[in-house]
Amino acid sequence: MSATHDTVSHALARVARLHRIAAGQLLRRLGLHPGQELLMMHLWDHGPQPQAQLIDLLGLDASTVTRMVQRLEQAGFVRRQRSDTDRRAVLVEPTAAAQALQEQVVQAWQQLEELTLHGLDDSERAAVSRLLGRIEGNLGPAASGS
Amino acid sequence: MSATHDTVSHALARVARLHRIAAGQLLRRLGLHPGQELLMMHLWDHGPQPQAQLIDLLGLDASTVTRMVQRLEQAGFVRRQRSDTDRRAVLVEPTAAAQALQEQVVQAWQQLEELTLHGLDDSERAAVSRLLGRIEGNLGPAASGS
DNA sequence: GACATTTAATTGGCCGCACAAGCAATAAGC
DNA sequence: GCTTATTGCTTGTGCGGCCAATTAAATGTC
Numbered sequence: 217m218s219a220t221h222d223t224v225s226h227a228l229a230r231v232a233r234l235h236r237i238a239a240g241q242l243l244r245r246l247g248l249h250p251g252q253e254l255l256m257m258h259l260w261d262h263g264p265q266p267q268a269q270l271i272d273l274l275g276l277d278a279s280t281v282t283r284m285v286q287r288l289e290q291a292g293f294v295r296r297q298r299s300d301t302d303r304r305a306v307l308v309e310p311t312a313a314a315q316a317l318q319e320q321v322v323q324a325w326q327q328l329e330e331l332t333l334h335g336l337d338d339s340e341r342a343a344v345s346r347l348l349g350r351i352e353g354n355l356g357p358a359a360s361g362s
Numbered sequence: 363m364s365a366t367h368d369t370v371s372h373a374l375a376r377v378a379r380l381h382r383i384a385a386g387q388l389l390r391r392l393g394l395h396p397g398q399e400l401l402m403m404h405l406w407d408h409g410p411q412p413q414a415q416l417i418d419l420l421g422l423d424a425s426t427v428t429r430m431v432q433r434l435e436q437a438g439f440v441r442r443q444r445s446d447t448d449r450r451a452v453l454v455e456p457t458a459a460a461q462a463l464q465e466q467v468v469q470a471w472q473q474l475e476e477l478t479l480h481g482l483d484d485s486e487r488a489a490v491s492r493l494l495g496r497i498e499g500n501l502g503p504a505a506s507g508s
Numbered sequence: 509g510a511c512a513t514t515t516a517a518t519t520g521g522c523c524g525c526a527c528a529a530g531c532a533a534t535a536a537g538c
Numbered sequence: 539g540c541t542t543a544t545t546g547c548t549t550g551t552g553c554g555g556c557c558a559a560t561t562a563a564a565t566g567t568c
């Protein structure tokens with residue numbers, strides 16, 4: 217197969233894109249765009265919280281989260297509220313509409329998970345988790361030499 | 363750690379983003395944006411080819427490739443040429459400037475690969491490749507049941 | 509030949525996402 | 539107190555990426 221570089225990096229990029237597309241198709245009918253569901257899930261899990269927290273937890277850029285939250289607010293899924301104790305912080309909380317969505321999102325996410333891991337047995341799934349974790353550690357914060 | 367859903371899907375999304383950021387940092391100084399290097403590599407590997415081919419090979423949306431190629435052309439890395447045999451097709455070919463870049467890109471890509479897989483032994487690396495391949499198959503074109 | 513159909517590419521619109529720069533409020537140093 | 543970081547968020551800009559709709563050329567059908 218010619219390809220001198222059938223690297224993991226290539227594969228990772230391709231898989232991630234396919235995965236994102238799959239997620240998009242599942243989430244589309246719920247009115248969410250891929251990426252937003254991660255934020256919403258954090259909100260559902262940990263309750264109302266300042267954006268700074270979301271930024272940290274999701275590992276996203278602050279500007280990304282700002283705009284994502286703005287759009288989610290416009291879509292009616294979250295509410296924003298300036299904190300009293302710290303007037304620059306913004307608290308984000310899910311709306312009732314979002315609560316109603318939670319179940320469906322979780323379901324879609326399970327579908328996606330099953331689609332992703334279809335045909336892999338338990339030990340293989342464990343291996344995937346473990347290896348992805350290792351890679352995440354490698355690419356993570358303490359980004360190596362220099 | 364609370365999180366009820368530490369799914370592979372979550373991990374995959376996070377890892378892919380980290381990976382993309384790492385790629386971005388390595389490619390930035392070369393004047394390329396993450397994603398473009400994949401296109402260029404295909405061009406280097408398989409020579410001048412119509413966009414349709416690139417779209418197919420990369421698995422990207424046609425519109426994405428159109429604009430990516432436009433930007434790469436503006437940046438001076440590719441040339442576009444309407445095909446004589448098929449007047450709607452556009453042939454894309456790397457420029458000399460791009461050729462000069464190839465080596466550095468390949469190097470950056472190797473660095474990225476090493477960073478990504480740092481600390482994993484051969485068998486683990488093989489496992490990553492194999493498992494990603496399986497997942498890619500699952501998410502791929504013939505998207506499963508129903 | 510005249511027609512509909514498929515294919516190649518493009519454009520418009522919108523989102524995720526990052527980096528860079530900026531603004532306002534808080535905290536730290538003196 | 540006043541000045542200087544530092545922190546939390548926002549806006550500007552630009553690319554990757556998708557989908558939907560459009561144009562133009564090539565095929566296919568009658």
